[in-house]
Amino acid sequence: MTTDTIKHGAHEDQAHQEGGNLWxxxxxxxxxxxxxxxxxxxLLSDAFTFSGFLISYGALRFSMPTWPLxxxxxxxxxxxxxxxxxxxVTFMTFVLIISSVTMVRAVQEGHRENKKGVVFWMxxxxxxxxxxxxxxxxxxxxxxxxxxxSIHRNPFSRHMEAGVYLNEDGTPIVKDGAEETFKKGxxxxxxxxxxxxxxxxxxxxxxPDAGQVKQLAFGPKAFGALFFFITGFHxxxxxxxxxxxxxxxxxxxxxxxxxxxxxYEMVEKIGLYWHFxxxxxxxxxLVFYLL
Amino acid sequence: MSAHLSYEESxxxxxxxLILLGVITLIEVFIALFGNGHVISxxxxxxxxxxxxxxxxxxxxxxxxxYEFMHMRYEVRGLALAVLLPMVLLIWAxxxxxxxxxxxxxxxxxxxxxxxxxxxxxxxxxxxxxxxETLEIQEIH
Numbered sequence: 001m002t003t004d005t006i007k008h009g010a011h012e013d014q015a016h017q018e019g020g021n022l023w024x025x026x027x028x029x030x031x032x033x034x035x036x037x038x039x040x041x042x043l044l045s046d047a048f049t050f051s052g053f054l055i056s057y058g059a060l061r062f063s064m065p066t067w068p069l070x071x072x073x074x075x076x077x078x079x080x081x082x083x084x085x086x087x088x089v090t091f092m093t094f095v096l097i098i099s100s101v102t103m104v105r106a107v108q109e110g111h112r113e114n115k116k117g118v119v120f121w122m123x124x125x126x127x128x129x130x131x132x133x134x135x136x137x138x139x140x141x142x143x144x145x146x147x148x149x150s151i152h153r154n155p156f157s158r159h160m161e162a163g164v165y166l167n168e169d170g171t172p173i174v175k176d177g178a179e180e181t182f183k184k185g186x187x188x189x190x191x192x193x194x195x196x197x198x199x200x201x202x203x204x205x206x207x208p209d210a211g212q213v214k215q216l217a218f219g220p221k222a223f224g225a226l227f228f229f230i231t232g233f234h235x236x237x238x239x240x241x242x243x244x245x246x247x248x249x250x251x252x253x254x255x256x257x258x259x260x261x262x263x264y265e266m267v268e269k270i271g272l273y274w275h276f277x278x279x280x281x282x283x284x285x286l287v288f289y290l291l
Numbered sequence: 292m293s294a295h296l297s298y299e300e301s302x303x304x305x306x307x308x309l310i311l312l313g314v315i316t317l318i319e320v321f322i323a324l325f326g327n328g329h330v331i332s333x334x335x336x337x338x339x340x341x342x343x344x345x346x347x348x349x350x351x352x353x354x355x356x357x358y359e360f361m362h363m364r365y366e367v368r369g370l371a372l373a374v375l376l377p378m379v380l381l382i383w384a385x386x387x388x389x390x391x392x393x394x395x396x397x398x399x400x401x402x403x404x405x406x407x408x409x410x411x412x413x414x415x416x417x418x419x420x421x422x423x424e425t426l427e428i429q430e431i432h
Contacts, residue, residue, distance in 0.1 A: 051384065
């Protein structure tokens with residue numbers, strides 16, 4: 001400051017003191033470090049990317065006369081052949097919430113400069129991330145290999161009119177002494193037998209088309225494309241998060257951040273990213289599985 | 292950050308967060324299953340009741356994650372505004388695109404019939420005027 005006074009004179013120095021040093025450095029904007037602030041801005045832009053995807057899901061769903069019911073599509077769980085609607089994705093949500101909590105603990109231990117604590121809680125977070133990815137792999141495998149949903153074809157849909165399923169000769173199918181009927185809005189899945197789609201025939205019993213014989217139609221194919229693209233994009237975030245967590249955990253264990261003496265700020269930054277992944281899942285869970 | 296809360300206090304916040312997020316998720320799933328007739332068979336809740344409840348609970352979860360887990364509560368006001376205010380733009384994005392989706396739905400039948408329409412053009416000379424083109428539109432059923 002003394003050299004400044006000599007150079008610019010008293011008048012300019014006064015202006016300098018009033019606000020000049022805000023631009024001259026020495027004070028952090030928003031009282032956050034550069035890395036943390038930029039992580040926030042990255043997450044903001046990422047939030048817009050995900051919002052764009054989820055809003056396009058909404059627009060396409062609004063444009064379709066029918067849409068598969070989530071608690072019919074997502075009703076499978078491992079090791080149990082019966083129906084368990086939404087149970088598996090609820091478990092996946094819990095895995096992500098718990099890994100978020102262990103991440104908070106890692107950041108807290110970082111503030112105390114407790115190396116062992118940071119590494120321990122980060123390893124648990126990585127475990128949570130890997131568990132989530134494994135669950136997603138199982139979910140995708142079920143949809144792709146067993147139920148044959150792809151980005152080109154979606155065999156899940158809902159009936160748009162009431163009717164009764166027919167045999168090959170045109171008579172109603174009778175099961176357990178009752179005709180196999182369905183109501184408007186009931187869900188169905190077109191099965192694949194020996195590589196052939198089983199497009200069952202039915203007679204419409206209500207509405208303007210009553211009496212007509214029709215075949216089951218595939219559901220909106222946008223459903224499969226949006227599901228695999230959006231959950232895949234989220235899963236890729238989880239995957240890259242696990243990689244970064246692993247790198248930072250190794251760094252922390254080797255003592256890199258002890259020397260920096262900044263309260264394990266790197267752990268805090270990857271923590272922000274990891275919570276964001278959990279945050280996005282809140283909305284992916286809402287639009288794909290709940291609504 | 293931790294400067295605002297003691298270590299023991301912030302550990303309690305974490306535990307509270309775990310319980311809170313877990314319970315809200317369970318409530319959401321219960322609403323979805325109850326409303327779609329999986330709890331009491333044949334009993335359905337109207338979507339106009341189900342959807343706002345589930346969206347509201349999800350927004351509360353998002354608020355809690357950002358403000359407690361991501362420590363937005365302890366950042367300066369300017370940082371919070373710089374990150375959160377741009378999200379207001381999404382309200383317009385939702386109104387615009389959902390409205391657009393609805394319009395695609397309403398025009399679906401119209402576009403289908405238009406696609407089946409065959410347009411025939413024929414040229415009829417009229418005196419010394421230039422040959423005028425007339426369109427004959429025929430619907431194919």
